[in-house]
Amino acid sequence: MTIVKVNGRDHQVDADPDTPLLYVLRNDLALNAAKFGCGLGQCGSCTVIVDGKAVLSCVTPLLLVEGKQVTTLEGLGTVAAPAPIQRAFMEEQAAQCGYCIAGMMMRAQALLMRNPKPSDAQIRAELEPHLCRCGTHMRILRAVHRAARLMDTADAASDRSVR
């Protein structure tokens, strides 16, 4: 049994320690967002956040995330109460088939957590490990910019509520 912390909760998982985190998330924890794309760390579809950093879950064995905080797209928000990055992707209609999008969003989220106002060049460089085959890139870039603005507004709002 391995204990993994996913989206703020501890989960006991009965999986071999070499099992890639992706399979644990998708099957043991029934989470959908992280996707199997290549299993080789080449496409980014499986990206989740581990201790604040974007990680390719298809090439990260369970063993390496024990005791760490794993965040998936499900942990950010819901359809009813979407996180800024989720709202931004909805508002920009930044998907075609959408298969790559969850991974893109997680890396963008990790970027925005450490750099709330990234330049366009920084966003493009950050998303370099990610492939999209439908050609939705222009919208994805717009959505990440929008997410940065939404987070900025949300921060300002919460600052006011603190005061």
Add this chain to the structure above:
Amino acid sequence: MTTPVVLDRRSVLAGGGALIVSFSLRHAAAQQQKGPELPGSLAKTPNLDSWIRIDADGQITAFTGKAELGQGFRTAFQQIAAEQLDIAFDALKVITADTKLTANEGYTSGSHSMQDSGTAILHAAAQARALLVAEAAKRFDVPPDKLRTENAAVIAPDGRRLSFGELVASDMLHVQAQPTSSLKDPARFKVMGQPVPRVDIPAKVTGGVAYVQDMRLPGMVHARVVRPPSYGAQLAECDTAAIEKMPGVVGIVRDGNFLAVVAEKEFGAVKAMKALSAAAKWRESAKLPNQHDLANVLTALPSQDFAIFQRHDAAVSGARSLEATYTRPYQSHGSIGPSCAVAQFVDGAMTVWTHTQGVYPDRQAIAEMLGMPQSSVRLIHVEGSGCYGHNGADDAAADAALIARALPGRPVRVQWMREQEHGWEPYGPAMVTKLSASLDGSGKIADWNFAVWSNTHSMRPGGAGSLLAAQHMARSFAVPAPKPLPLPEGGGDRNAIPIYNFPNAHVMHHFIPAMPLRISAMRALGAYHNVFSIESFMDELAGLAGADPVAFRLNHLDDPRGRAVVEKAAQEFGWVSGRRAPQNRGYGFAFARYKNLAAYCAIATEVEVDPETGRARLVRAVAAVDAGQVVNPDGITNQIEGAIVQSTSWTLYESVTFDQARITSIDWQTYPILRFNAVPDSIAVHIINRPGQPFLGSGETGQGPAAASLANAIAHATGKRLRDLPLSRKRIKDAIDA
């Protein structure tokens, strides 16, 4: 009663006898009516309740036999139905391709969904509304033209109100559609024409269940297939004893050259697959052609030759002439998610959840493979990763069905691995085009010769022999004989006939039956390469004529809608005749009407070429598109943006690679596609709406023009014309240095 009742629209609208419907209409044969052709897919499936159903409790559902592939038409269909029923957008839901529930609309392909299914839903919804109003008129004893509809109810002038649910009688919509409908005036549209947000996106951006990959049925097991190392390889030996004892392994399915392993847990299946793959010994026999000499390989293969277009005007003859050969390699669909399917075999009935583009033809193939009646096989479309044509979807569905039959009762989920998708998907076929033309004294094209060499562009199922599992199993099904796809839409010759008004023109289609590599339909089929060729050559001829490329095209183009998109794209781009681009940059232009009968698209591009490395980057693109009546403008914009980016990737980077026996492009390292460092600064899409005109579809209109526009911009930037796809860094560098 055996004679079907054909309803007269006037009697329907008057309410007289409209609701008495022959029971025999339920019989499929009775749906085959002679008479005027019904619009869209109503021609094959004419009953209104195949498209629109209203339950007594007021629940409203629209049905389509097409599959949502990420194009967003589930939303567009919902808009169409809501508009014509005069109800709110979210007052109905849409059910997509399912052999138990929806019409047989064949494949979701060829940018046909809006024309076929969208048109059927448009008319079915309008006629359903008319029937409801007619029924209300009868009950209110008020003429129908005094009634109005609002919020799924019919309202009389005195305020009396009957909901659609109250009005609908059991068989009210079980009637044949009429050839014409009283459609809403586009000026009164509230839902159609609006950029309604897509209904599928919220789940996709919050981790909801959205794909077949996300299905988890009770008791589900995970399977992996071990594919042969090359086409035609025979499984010589395979000692499975140790693998069967691996923890969690449920069983191994071996049927001739079909080999798969099933495990309780997914990673257990992956590990067992690797062990099984190592244990399997294959006899290989494949002889693949020289990938560096495809032009000669293809043109040397036996072909069936068709003169598909001739125009002759002896009065016009040319003086200065030009000829050129263009080539396209095999290219991969490259879905980001490898194919996946879930199947379950219970009490002699097979259910398959699949991201196939055609639930009915795939059902036929799977039933034939299993030796089961089609009535015992149900295929349900569930979204997968974008497919862009015939990828591994149907094969994965067949794999799942074959394995599930060996494990009755248990749902089986088959997930292809990356190297399986890349190595076994049917590729977009390699193509060769040879063009020659001459200019008359005024610099206009006097005669034009175009010849294309290509395989078919569809080996989609219908028969079991199209499925890998059926080819590999012991009772092997032979690959069906390939056929050229018929014109006017065509396959290898799609868009081979020029849209321009050349006085003399001759177009040949050299159809090559032999298929050295497994191929099938890839987005836009032959139109991608044919438009690339024609529109590159138009620029070469404009250069010979000393003419501006946009003016040169307009000088040969009569179609007013074509002229409108050319002029719009040029104007929005800021196209100026003879304008020099900044250093190392170039401007390009291209235009086509997809299939010469669907959407019009013109694309202007600006490209930057690094003379040191040969690297070309699309800087900006401006597109104009006319897809007929617009249902969701943001959906069209999304499709055209995607076409430009995807085609940029095809055009600059992509070719399937192989050695003498095996495919060697088996992942994203060996088959690189466009990444964010090559994403343009901007893409602008300008839609010319045609209210009241037929839907033309927009999914495949941009790929050909984007390719040629890029090639023309690279030629403008470097002074060098590249005619072999992809326009790779090395080829550009070699051309610059030459």
